[in-house]
Amino acid sequence: MSLLTEINTHEWNSSYSTDVSKKAIDAIERGRILYCPELAFQLLPDENEFLSPAFAEPKAKNISFNRNTQLLRCAKCTIEKYDRLKTMLQRFSEQAEELVHRLFPPYVSALQLGRTSFRPVEVAGRISSYRKDDTRLHVDAFPATPNQGRRILRVFANINPEGQARHWRVGEPFSEVAARFLPQVSKQWVGSASLLKWLRLTKSKRTAYDHVMLQIHDGMKADLSYQQTAAQQSIYFAPGSSWIVQTDQVSHAAMSGQHVLEQTFYLPVSAMINPALSPLKMLEKLTGRILT
Ligand code: SIN
Ligand code: FE
Numbered sequence: 001m002s003l004l005t006e007i008n009t010h011e012w013n014s015s016y017s018t019d020v021s022k023k024a025i026d027a028i029e030r031g032r033i034l035y036c037p038e039l040a041f042q043l044l045p046d047e048n049e050f051l052s053p054a055f056a057e058p059k060a061k062n063i064s065f066n067r068n069t070q071l072l073r074c075a076k077c078t079i080e081k082y083d084r085l086k087t088m089l090q091r092f093s094e095q096a097e098e099l100v101h102r103l104f105p106p107y108v109s110a111l112q113l114g115r116t117s118f119r120p121v122e123v124a125g126r127i128s129s130y131r132k133d134d135t136r137l138h139v140d141a142f143p144a145t146p147n148q149g150r151r152i153l154r155v156f157a158n159i160n161p162e163g164q165a166r167h168w169r170v171g172e173p174f175s176e177v178a179a180r181f182l183p184q185v186s187k188q189w190v191g192s193a194s195l196l197k198w199l200r201l202t203k204s205k206r207t208a209y210d211h212v213m214l215q216i217h218d219g220m221k222a223d224l225s226y227q228q229t230a231a232q233q234s235i236y237f238a239p240g241s242s243w244i245v246q247t248d249q250v251s252h253a254a255m256s257g258q259h260v261l262e263q264t265f266y267l268p269v270s271a272m273i274n275p276a277l278s279p280l281k282m283l284e285k286l287t288g289r290i291l292t
Pocket of ligand 2: 134138139140247252
């Protein structure tokens with residue numbers, strides 16, 4: 001069965017009927033990927049030069065932009081180019097926001113804007129530790145940025161100029177991932193959350209939810225036999241297409257591809273139409289504990 005629900009649009013600011021919105025929300029909350037095959041992010045002529053890994057710092061996998069502070073991280077370029085790169089990321093961020101606002105009206109008042117990223121480095125053959133290796137199936141969880149149960153909703157756009165698709169593997173549903181990896185999650189040390197915060201190793205408190213999600217993330221990536229044998233499908237996101245996915249719920253791995261833009265949003269579970277489908281509520285049900 002396909003994991004994609006297609007949204008037919010050419011414009012970032014299209015309007016959607018209530019029926020289309022309802023179906024889109026239902027699909028994304030069930031862990032499907034909303035695929036917009038004809039929604040392209042348009043580069044300005046003088047932005048084409050940014051399609052090169054040379055603009056990312058050698059060890060970085062992406063350049064990230066914080067719209068609130070207007071700071072760009074991990075970009076390597078002159079001031080003039082830095083400003084134009086920022087303009088490009090700002091425009092993508094605004095268009096991605098427009099898209100999710102129009103597609104998910106019930107989320108609008110609760111949706112929080114996260115980072116924007118530009119990923120100009122070829123994914124295949126990138127060397128990293130197993131925890132940072134995104135070619136392994138995983139659900140997103142980040143050591144320094146606890147999300148305390150909030151959903152991670154991401155908009156991606158493939159802007160590859162050479163016809164190269166972004167190849168992902170998508171794994172089994174979250175309920176199955178959780179059932180498989182929860183038994184091997186170790187206890188969170190009493191006081192560790194406060195210590196991590198005090199040492200500034202985390203930006204906010206690492207809740208029990210974050211602890212469990214990180215261990216599931218690491219457990220999945222560490223298990224090479226799981227990587228090969230878990231139920232999975234390959235998806236090729238064409239250049240000139242965009243897609244929306246909740247990466248805390250959908251098991252995914254990026255296998256190859258170069259040049260995507262990505263915008264992160266956070267959504268409190270309470271803003272979902274069906275909160276029971278969130279990783280937080282599923283994990284609370286399985287563990288019998290409150291995790292935030
Ligand atoms: C990831 O979130 O694991 C990587 C996705 C991508 O860059 O395509
Ligand atoms: Fe990921």
